Amino acid sequence: MSGWVPVIAGGAVGGISFFSWGAVRKGENQVLIRSCIILTLVCCYLMWAIMYLAQLHPVIKPKRGDLRLEE
Structure with missing residues (x-):
C-alpha cells in the first residue's frame, strides 16, 4: 500500500460525482439532489482518506507490550 491509493480513490470519487451531475433528472429539486449526492x-471520501493516511503513517510509534523491562 502506498500514498497513491487516496489519489486514485479521489479520482474515482471525482468521476462518480461528475457522472451523478448528469444522471439526476430535471425538476424543482435538481440542485438539492445534486448537492446532496x-x-x-x-x-x-475525506473520512476514508484521513483514516487510511493516519494508519499509513501513525503519529505515535506503537510500543510492544510483550517485552520485559530491562533492569
Whole structure:
C-alpha cells in the first residue's frame, strides 16, 4: 500500500460525482439532489482518506507490550 491509493480513490470519487451531475433528472429539486449526492461522496471520501493516511503513517510509534523491562 502506498500514498497513491487516496489519489486514485479521489479520482474515482471525482468521476462518480461528475457522472451523478448528469444522471439526476430535471425538476424543482435538481440542485438539492445534486448537492446532496456530491457532498455525501466528498465527506465519505475525506473520512476514508484521513483514516487510511493516519494508519499509513501513525503519529505515535506503537510500543510492544510483550517485552520485559530491562533492569
